[in-house]
Amino acid sequence: xxxxxxxxxxxxxxxxxxxxxxxxxxxxxxxxxxxxxxxxxxxxxxxxxxxxxxxxxxxxxxxxxxxxxxxxxxxxxxxxxxxxxxxxxxxxxxxxxxxxxxxxxxxxxxxxxxx
Amino acid sequence: xxxxxxxxxxxxxxxxxxxxxxxxxxxxxxxxxxxxxxxxxxxxxxxxxxxxxxxxxxxxxxxxxxxxxxxxxxxxxxxxxxxxxxxxxxxxxxxxxxxxxxxxxxxxxxxxxxx
Numbered sequence: 001x002x003x004x005x006x007x008x009x010x011x012x013x014x015x016x017x018x019x020x021x022x023x024x025x026x027x028x029x030x031x032x033x034x035x036x037x038x039x040x041x042x043x044x045x046x047x048x049x050x051x052x053x054x055x056x057x058x059x060x061x062x063x064x065x066x067x068x069x070x071x072x073x074x075x076x077x078x079x080x081x082x083x084x085x086x087x088x089x090x091x092x093x094x095x096x097x098x099x100x101x102x103x104x105x106x107x108x109x110x111x112x113x114x115x
Numbered sequence: 116x117x118x119x120x121x122x123x124x125x126x127x128x129x130x131x132x133x134x135x136x137x138x139x140x141x142x143x144x145x146x147x148x149x150x151x152x153x154x155x156x157x158x159x160x161x162x163x164x165x166x167x168x169x170x171x172x173x174x175x176x177x178x179x180x181x182x183x184x185x186x187x188x189x190x191x192x193x194x195x196x197x198x199x200x201x202x203x204x205x206x207x208x209x210x211x212x213x214x215x216x217x218x219x220x221x222x223x224x225x226x227x228x229x230x
Contacts, residue, residue: 040222042121042206045218111158
């Protein structure tokens with residue numbers, strides 16, 4: 001089974017709809033992240049969380065919100081989706097200083113299309 | 116603020132040949148990590164290789180190796196004996212040692228492998 005899972009894998013929605021993307025991990029990591037990927041722009045950080053009570057904005061948080069329901073779950077919401085939020089969204093995790101090599105582990109991504 | 120630059124949006128290499136992907140970064144810190152991730156058409160992000168800035172020796176993983184030039188802030192990836200399965204987007208990433216545990220990604224280089 002995958003260590004970091006995302007649901008849904010693909011989603012098409014309409015402008016103005018509320019959308020939630022979910023992420024779960026079994027790696028036991030305390031740090032979780034949400035990125036969006038756009039062609040030519042790489043991965044940009046939306047939000048990150050170091051534990052259930054610690055949530056931080058990334059470089060492009062406007063129009064998004066998050067919820068850390070448990071150490072293993074981190075959800076991303078688009079309160080009112082707009083077409084320029086069409087992108088590939090990734091959830092990632094990483095361990096703390098004593099963790100495994102310090103790299104991030106990624107989920108499979110969610111392709112979101114807003115019409 | 117730290118930045119990561121990949122100046123080659125696209126590269127091509129003949130099968131069995133060697134190719135080098137470039138990455139430069141800007142930071143005023145002395146302790147950090149650098150990573151290369153591969154994103155094949157499946158869109159899964161896969162760690163290729165990592166380098167700790169305090170290590171002078173260049174990291175190597177089978178056919179993948181890096182040329183880490185700390186003073187020049189350069190971190191290039193060399194792929195030897197290129198295979199068709201190496202075709203993917205490659206992202207360079209930076210993470211400060213300790214601190215906020217935020218990762219900064221470059222915009223990516225698309226590698227095509229020609230048979």
